[in-house]
Amino acid sequence: MGDKNNTSRSSASSRRTDPGWAHVIQVSENNTNDLQCMYCMKVYKGGINRIKQHLAGGYENVIRCPKCPEDVRNQMQEFIAKKREQKSIMNMERPPEFDDVEVLGLDENEEEEELMQEIGSERRQTFVLGKNMRQTTIDENSPAKKELRERACVAIARWMYDVGITFNVVNYDSFGEMIRAIGNYGKEMKPPSFHEVRVRLLNKEVQIINDLLESHKEEWENYGCTLMCDGWTDRKGRTLINFLANSPKGSVFIKSVDASDESKTTALLASLIEKELMEIGPEKVVQVVTDNASNNVAAGRILEANFSHLSLDSMCSSLYRFDVGGYL
Secondary structure (H helix, E strand, C coil), rough: CHHHHHHHHHHHHCCCCHHHHHEEECCCCEEEEEEEEEEEEEEEEECHHHHHHHHHCCCCCCCCCCCCCCHHHHHHHHHHHHHHHHHHHHHCCCCCCCHHHHHHHHCCCCHHHHHHHHHHHHHHHHHEEECCCECCCCCHHHHHHHHHHHHHHHHHHHHHHHHHHCCCHCHHHHHHHHHHHHHHCCCCCCCCCCHHHHHHHHHHHHHHHHHHHHHHHHHHHHHEEEEEEEEEEEECCEEEEEEEEEEECCEEEEEEEEEECCCCCHHHHHHHHHHHHHCCCCCHHEEEECCCCHHHHHHHHHHHHCCCCCCEEECHHHHHCCCCEEEE
């Protein structure tokens, strides 16, 4: 316990080397976030960096201290300029690491910087040097780390509420992949533009899906596949018929046909299924699986007559419910 207290005092002392501490009054002994300017006596939240901006002046989000001595103002301006220069040099030499947060200096969000400084301090205290490698132990349960995660989660949730995205999207694997990709880039990542999402990235994703479909088609060539057909009604009252193919590689969605304007007759169902059979290749399809509606069963008999190698299995439609994003 004593070692922990000594470590905390050592960390606090290292932060006090900042020249800004000579011009503030700490409101609470254990609170370095709320500081009072000793000249105008105004209390600021955001830690020592916000006070330095207050003394230096020239920042839109911080009021310039009207009573700060000119020599102190010049000192703060020179110190901030030096920190910015250090940041630029380090960014050119190598990507910034977490250990460099205090050295990099100012950031637009001063409260976040204080938290990042705490995390950087914790990580420096726990890193271990190996023979040919360096390991860094990260305390995910530290108050600063928890606060940063909470802010990120609030921002994500607010965006979801703003655009009306369904809550279950957070259960998709792709959602976690997106969060990790953003984290790997870092806090300076520029979001994709409207044009990128609408054109370039969409085209890229279409190509990825096409490549994935081709890998499934290769599997169908070697082992055959099951053609699955499922009819259902969406929230808008449209009658949709989904087609999927299953093989040892897995299930893949092929297409969805809107049959709202047509009666789901036996002839129509048989025609739609036969069309998909011909597109895949009849010799690659070993069976057709549908729900147990009477029209589907009758359509299956027609297909069995036209394609003697096929067997038709009638299954409960609840086993083949299709949701946006994949086969469930």
